[in-house]
Each structure stands twice: as structure tokens, then as C-alpha cells.
Amino acid sequence: LKRGMAIRRTQVGKEVTFTANITSTKLDYSGVLDHIAIGLNFQQDGTDAPTLATLLGSINEILVRQGSVDMFDLRMEDAIALMALLFNQNFRYLISAGDGEFAFIYNIQIPCFYEKLSKDVTYQIAITDIATTDNEQITVEAVQANVAKLPPLRIKTFDYSADATSGKLPAVSDTLTGDLIAIMFYSTTIPTTTNLNSSIKNVEIELNGATQIQTSWETMGSDQKQAGTVQGDSILDGILDNYRLLSLVDDPFPRGSTLKVLISADATDASRVILIEALQVKAKEAE
DSSP states (O other), X not given: OOOOOOOOEEEOOOOEEOSSOEEEEEXXXXXXXXXXXXXXXXXXXXXXXXXXXXHXXXXXXXXXXXXXXXXXXXXXXXXXXXXXXXXXXXXXEEOOOSTTXXXXXXXXXXXXXXXXXXXOEEEEEEEOOOTTEEEEEEEEEEEEESSOSSOOEEEEEEEEEOOTTSOSEEEEEEEOSSEEEEEEEEOSSOOOSSOXXXXXXXXXXXXXXXXEEEEEHHHHHTTOOOHHHHTTOHHHHHHHTTEEEEEOTTSOBOTTOEEEEEEEOSSOSEEEEEEEEEOOTTOOOOO
């Protein structure tokens, strides 16, 4: 999915030390909010170096609201997977290797494409403490554009517990508020060289009661191009391996439809299904 180039008028955020959850904070912008950019700094505490997955896990949830409507609700790992798999974009990071050294993650982008409306855009962030770092700081910036390159996006997360003994189970039952352009899946357990089990094995998608798509974890991954692979980044690939993106951009499911996602598994653990919806082009407030 091509976003185009944002004409950057950035509302620069301040570095804020975070030791607790960040409560609802208004995001100031004057034109079209292209995306929200998040940066993180850490200082290693002790001899055990953090991993990229651990650093991303420090942000347990990013919630963006337009008025009282949840527009974006993801974990940080989900956000970078969305960047890589839907928009083919990457971010920059550096991992520390010794006590007192610094680590950082820059330019994690939350896609918005919101025009300036009467309802405020706010964000809140849930924090998870990391034992191997200290002096954690976060920066949140509004990156604006003159024109919205895409319709505003609404991104919804559905958590479910996979059951290896019960066959197909409904992971999502929802009425679409926008045109569904993609579905992203996160599987906690995936096939490896020692175990072929998966939290998401087979997927069946129904629209208004009729089966539209039947696929599997392996099939969804066969044509999946990962940003890390392109750049030779095995660490990033190790995170993206747990994600699959089913693109519907060329033939979206229409708003107002009833969607059901059924999943069968042969590993029992928690996983996620993430819906990416495109709202009306003129950024009407979500209903």
C-alpha cells in the first residue's frame, strides 16, 4: 500500500521520561495528520543487554482516539509489523551492548490521515517495566501534510485464546465501520524446525454469513515480503515471522458488512487478529 510522501510540518514532541502509563494527552496539529511518530531511548542497566523485542515490549499498548472513538489500538510490535507488511516501511534502532550504554528506537509510525476536525485527537500509552534498562524516554510527534494521501484508517485489535482441541473457533465477530483493506494476524506459536504447531493454523473468513476466504498460516506467508529481509535484518525478521498480513486493498470488504473470522489451531495460547479499515475519504468522524 503506497502512502505517498508527507509534506512534513512536524509538531515536535519533548522527550519524556516514562515510569508509568501516559494518560490521555491531546495531540496538537493544524492541517492533515499524516501519522504519529514515536521514538524511544533506553539506558542499559546491568550486564544483560536488552533485545529489540524486549524494548518494543516496553510499550504494551498505544491507543489513539478521535473524540471518544478508538481509532488505533495496538502493541508496539504490532505497529512495526503494520509498517513493514502493509506499507513496506522500516524504522531505525540500535541495541546497547554494555552496562550504561544507550539503546534507541526511532520513527515508529502510526498511520492516521486525519483532517482537522472538531473532535480532539488524543493518545495514551500503557507501559511495561523492563528489568534490564533505566532512564527510559519517549517522544511523540505529529507529522502533518497538506493533503491526505489515503482515507483515514481505523485499526482494531481482537485478542483471543487459541484452542488446539476444539476445531474452528470465532476469533472476530464485528460489523465493519469502514472498508476493510487488510487483516493482520499475530500467532504466539509458529512452526519451527523442532515443532510444526501454530496458534493460527487455518483461517476462514465470512462476510454477511457467506464464506469468502479460506487460507492457512503457510499460505499467507508464501508471498509475504518483509522489510527486514530486504535490508538483511535477521533481528527484525525474527519479530515479523510471527505476523501474517492478508491484503484486501484491491477488493475491500464494504463498510456495514458483518465480518466473522474463524481460526483453528494446534497450539493453545493467546494470539491476535487486527482489522485495518479505511473510513470515508473526507475524514468524517467515526460513528
